[in-house]
Amino acid sequence: MLQKIEELRGQIRDRLTAVKSSDELKEFFTKYLGSKGAVSDLMKELGKLDKSERPAAGKLINDFKNEMMEDFKRVEADVANRERAAKYEREAVDITMPAEMREPGALHPVTMVFNQLADIFAGMGFTVYEGTEIEDDYHNFTALNTPQDHPARDKQDTFYITEDLLLRTQTSGGQIHCMETMEPPFKVIMPGRVFRCDDDATHSPMFHQMEGFVIDKNVSLSDLHGLLDKLAKAMFSPDTKTRFRPSFFPFTEPSVEVDISCCECGGKGCRLCKGTGWIEILGAGVVNRNVIRNCGLDPDEWTGLAFGAGLDRIAMLKYGVNNIHILFDGDKRALEQFRK
Ligand SMILES: [Zn+2]
Known part of the structure; x- marks a missing residue:
């Protein structure tokens, strides 16, 4: 052993x-x-x-x-x-080695414009309502007082998905959703993408709108003017002036186009404003009584204000972009210039 x-x-x-x-x-x-x-x-x-x-x-x-x-x-x-x-x-790491540089991202100019607008409106007591990009004919047209034979309903202008469903052509449909679901009085802004069959230097088939909507008692065109004047001054510069021109939209009466004094020349006249000293930035109006009635509210009791602005157009004006496609082509060289 x-x-x-x-x-x-x-x-x-x-x-x-x-x-x-x-x-x-x-x-x-x-x-x-x-x-x-x-x-x-x-x-x-x-x-x-x-x-x-x-x-x-x-x-x-x-x-x-x-x-x-x-x-x-x-x-x-x-x-x-x-x-x-x-x-x-x-696994040793040489901490003296130069690091791989990572470029920080930046907000898109349209996002920056929306953030600024949202800030301005939040200060006036507005809340944000986000609707859906696919909308039915009723909310996009009918309830907004757009007759069956209105040219906007043309298949040449609107992307239809089915007979009844379409890619919304405007954020205004959000007005109807708000009136259906919210108790008045309320003040909302509705930002979002909208779609139209349109494509050139100033139009893109997809673009961004922001709708503003107020339902309250005894609101009038002069409230709208005050609101939009405040908006223009906050958005562009404190000495920006605004003016209303009569216009027509099916869902507002009276309807106005809103111009601001040219942000480039201050109103003297230049190429941007085509010598007029004014630049159109949005459409607005007092909500049509039919629209209020369509949503089950009494137009003798409730009044409304609505305005719709193109976020891309405001971004183009604010940042001096002359072709809307620059905003959406995703070219880094272009977008980098907006980095703050
Ligand atoms: Zn000008």
Whole structure:
């Protein structure tokens, strides 16, 4: 037995010094020290011994096993240290190396314009209502007092999805949704994308509108003027002037086009304002009594104001962009110039 132990001790120590990795260590353990390893096998030999010799031999084997376990643990700790050091070495980061530059993104000019407008209107107590881009004929046209034969309903102007569903051509449909779902009085702005079959330097098939809508008692055209004058001054400059010109929209009566004094020349006349000193920025009006009635409110009790502005047009004016496609082509060189 002693001889066998000595033999195995020599073998184990040789193999243990040769172990290089934790995988090899595991293999070694199974082969020699595990429950089916060579050291446990020694225990089986006990049966072959004379009964009187068994206790001493058993102790011998146990001591041997403990001794080998200690050797094993020492090597195990060594291997773990070595492997950790190697890992640190491998994953070392040179913090003096120049970093890869990441360019910060920037807000799109239309987003900047909307954010500014939202700020201005929030200050006047408006909330934001976001409608859906797919609208039905009723909300986009009928409820807005647009007759069946109105040219805006033409398939040449409107993207129809089905007979009844279409991509909204204006955010005004939001007015109807608001009147259907909100308790008056209320003041909302409704920003969003709208779609029309139209494409040239100043028109894009997709563009952005923002609708403003007020339902309250005794509001009038002069309230509208005050509101829009405040808007123009906040949006462009404190000395911007506004003027109303009579116009026509099916859903407002009276309807007006709103001009601001030219932001380029201040009203003296230049190329931007085509020498007139004025630039048209939005359409507005007092909500037509029919529209209010269509939504189940009493037009003798409730009055309304509505205005719709093209966010892209305002962005173009504000940032001096002369082609609407520059806003939507996604050309970084163009968009970078708006970064603040
Ligand atoms: Zn001008």
